[in-house]
Amino acid sequence: MDKLSALTMFVATAEHGSFSRAAEQLGKTPSALTKAVGHLESELGIRLFERTTRRMALTEAGHIYLEGARQALMQLQLAGEEVDQLQHELRGSLRLTAPPSFGPAFLNEVCCRFMLEHPQVRLEVDLNDAFVDLIDGGYDLALRDGPTDLPGLIARPLTENRILLCASPAYLQRKGMDLSLENYEQHDWLVFRHPLLNRHFWWVRLGEERIRLQQPAPRLASDNYDFLLACALRGQGLQFLPQWSAAPYLERGELVRLLPDYLLEPDAFGPWVHILYLAHRRRTRKVRVFIEMLEGYMRERGIV
Numbered sequence: 001m002d003k004l005s006a007l008t009m010f011v012a013t014a015e016h017g018s019f020s021r022a023a024e025q026l027g028k029t030p031s032a033l034t035k036a037v038g039h040l041e042s043e044l045g046i047r048l049f050e051r052t053t054r055r056m057a058l059t060e061a062g063h064i065y066l067e068g069a070r071q072a073l074m075q076l077q078l079a080g081e082e083v084d085q086l087q088h089e090l091r092g093s094l095r096l097t098a099p100p101s102f103g104p105a106f107l108n109e110v111c112c113r114f115m116l117e118h119p120q121v122r123l124e125v126d127l128n129d130a131f132v133d134l135i136d137g138g139y140d141l142a143l144r145d146g147p148t149d150l151p152g153l154i155a156r157p158l159t160e161n162r163i164l165l166c167a168s169p170a171y172l173q174r175k176g177m178d179l180s181l182e183n184y185e186q187h188d189w190l191v192f193r194h195p196l197l198n199r200h201f202w203w204v205r206l207g208e209e210r211i212r213l214q215q216p217a218p219r220l221a222s223d224n225y226d227f228l229l230a231c232a233l234r235g236q237g238l239q240f241l242p243q244w245s246a247a248p249y250l251e252r253g254e255l256v257r258l259l260p261d262y263l264l265e266p267d268a269f270g271p272w273v274h275i276l277y278l279a280h281r282r283r284t285r286k287v288r289v290f291i292e293m294l295e296g297y298m299r300e301r302g303i304v
């Protein structure tokens with residue numbers, strides 16, 4: 001029996017928990033699926049399913065074999081897409097996930113450019129702060145500024161996570177006082193709340209000197225970065241911003257960088273924004289093209 005067909009029928013049976021339901025999905029007969037699974041079990045010399053008159057369930061060996069079968073089928077599908085795209089324009093779907101703040105900062109523009117240049121590719125972009133599982137979510141890649149030492153993932157640096165202190169000209173005009181490490185607590189602060197961030201103090205650097213600052217009571221605190229940024233642009237206070245986010249507003253004069261000799265340490269988020277993808281999944285041409293476009297845009301903006 002064709003091994004590829006047998007693997008396909010085994011995976012469908014495992015996912016549906018029934019020969020009849022899997023057969024209906026594949027347009028086969030239940031006996032064909034029973035024969036395919038039996039062929040695999042004979043070849044392996046071990047049972048993949050425990051069967052009773054009422055139910056069937058994967059054995060321990062069946063769970064292990066299912067994972068390998070899924071990966072093998074996925075790799076063959078990706079290889080087929082790659083070969084096809086050597087001769088034709090990019091097509092298919094591309095799924096990625098990233099924090100919501102990456103959208104207006106650079107992903108909006110990059111995704112629109114990508115769709116214009118590659119009209120046969122369907123983009124699916126999930127913006128959330130959760131560290132989703134790339135396999136379970138079916139994602140081709142993820143962008144993250146958090147921990148990257150995750151099993152089974154390759155992390156490629158995209159841009160440095162330099163943190164700048166900024167405020168709008170309207171705020172500085174209204175507040176009417178200079179900012180220093182001696183009077184910073186007298187200012188209105190917009191503070192991003194996140195479970196990975198220390199809520200009691202900040203570490204800032206001046207050259208090689210490391211200075212601990214007590215975090216003042218915020219005028220406004222939120223777990224939504226873009227909400228805080230909108231308030232900063234409307235003159236409501238001071239905010240620490242990553243350079244990749246602040247760059248266009250600084251260039252247009254909508255924000256002003258304060259204490260430019262000081263840098264806030266990026267705390268739990270790490271010094272880099274990374275592109276993450278699965279170690280066992282070869283990057284297809286459409287993934288490589290998207291990453292190249294993303295990196296090119298960051299260089300164009302001067303925030304790499």
